[in-house]
Amino acid sequence: MAEVLERGELHFFYRPRVERNAPRGDADVQRFMVVLAPDGRRIWRLVFVGAKRMPELARRGRERNWAWVAKVAGDPGDIEMELRGYRYRTKTRGERDQPSARPAGDGEYVLARHGDHTHLAYALARPDPPGDVQRGLGIATQASYVVAVKNPEWPSPRPDAGLGEEQTAFYPRALQEKFRNRRWGEVEPAHLDRDGAELLLVGATEDPEGELGIHLDPAERGAPDAFRALGLDRRDHPVAPLFTGEWA
Template sequence: MSEALEDGDIYFLYRPRVGEQHVDSLGEVQRLLVVLHPWHGRRRLRLLVVGRKRLPEIDEHDRFWAFVDAVVSRPEELYEALRPHRYGTKTRGERFQPPARPAAEGAYCITRHDDHTHLAYQLELPRRPGPPQHELRIEPEASYVITVKNPRAPSPPGVGLPGPGRPELPADLQERFRTRRFAPLDPPRFLDHRGVELVLIGAAHDASAELGIDLDAEVERAARNTIFEDLRIGRAERPEAPLFTAQWR
């Protein structure tokens, strides 16, 4: 059996590569973003960036790095991370970075299961996943073992964040590592610190059965708003097609 540590709304977005007005495949995606919006305690939103531009393969038990890119108290504060950007370069002139586009939404639960922790979710939208969700590996329901990297421990070559940006955790959280390089995501307060690095490992397609949790009930609670209402992002500048019709845009 598992113990729920946190639940809330989960949103998946992708950021197109610079200059790509229309996305037709994963090759034109720069980043996969995940927003976690807990329902209880101090209201906050955490923006996570997932490495390799997609979620880990469940059946292969892939291990992907991720990190906390922003922690804010109001949806408006996420605008800078999600908005379009224009900037000048010496060699190519003005460049345009399109806004992040919603790809899926639903409910999530962080659970303690034996000696490790899981991030599990179930989608509310899109009703039927299409090419964007398949290529980004956003399953209708899934579970991932999730661990936190000790910010004082070195990273393997070529992975993780550069050393100077490492977070300084409160003493009670840092003590959770003891002498280990990784620790379970317990408590989820680890996610409230920008720069915290995570490892996601594909675990199960049927998260409800694996963890003994009722994700259907969680989704019913999450269905009150869509990403547009909850995060207050404009529909005009962010195409709805990936979320409602499950097509690239």
Template structure:
């Protein structure tokens, strides 16, 4: 699709449901801010697709869109269904030699909506619009989850290595089939092929781009306001309040 208001060449690559979440630190059942959380990320559920992606975003928040901030991230899990993703976002316990039993709190939903991945002059952009919460609260403000935003999205070439103390270990990076590895054409990043995100360990770079993707790119995200019984995080991710505190999603409040 093309934006009639400018000369940008826009191609819709993928669209679907997006869910933002955070997991508190070990033994932290009452987080009060970003310093109390261990991980922040998002789940992409493409419409009509068979794979669901759980993606971790560095610095435990989204990049500042208007400042074109850059954040590194990686694909933590590829699953056949949203239900499989939810099982890994539940809480649990584990034993340690020095501290005994430790508790890992369940992940909390922090936002849900719709997304689109488009090619803008040959560069992937991830755009989204929130459906919940209806009003941003402290959680969304601190995690920089805007009502809608767009980010330049690039996938890292695992054969190009990483700086010291940065990125995933070599054994955790994806082993792409030759046909996909060739998409990099020797470059450090690929800008065009969303299929590269369908592998666990795929590393990506998010760069803040716009706060008005619908106006900028002519993409109709078609977000709808929802209530508890209709919330996709509840229905499709099965993040029911008996396992996942939902105040961050509906009220924008830390637990």
């Protein structure tokens, strides 16, 4: 059985492209995000996921994908501000509209040590069942991913991958030494508490309980709710993707 390092609520979001207030599919998605809120702590983490979808799981190939911690906050209102829509002006096109983020899934997650690696696993509370939005973003009803954290003292493996040097996380000495000069390390909750932590997600399985021996049932924790947890206004964040799985 895996060792649970952290358990909490997670919330998936996507932000449509500029001027796409009525997106019709994943091609209209500008940013895909996950909010992690660990139990027993007043901390909220906003994680950006590259390729604008979760990696494919093992039965379809062990796909890999980048992710990084964009913001760590002690107040959910600071995360809510990052999810708002806004207008801005450009020199060539005048005013442009950046739509607000849409909630795309609520659930429970665990971060667990399994042998010599760490897993991020989750189970959705809603939508039930997942719809077109979730299929487009790679959000399964349940899933587990091997997750590793990049040593900020190593360069990114490709010029087009990862964050710039000025954006990467700085870890305290004791945490940095755990990398033992390796490019990648096992994720601990303390890594995720730092803006700029760079992660690698590898698709593992749609049966996290069978793989890790850890029970996940978000209904038992009172059905996680992004609107309640983050103070979102339903007038600003369309609810259809969360409740029916339809694009909005």
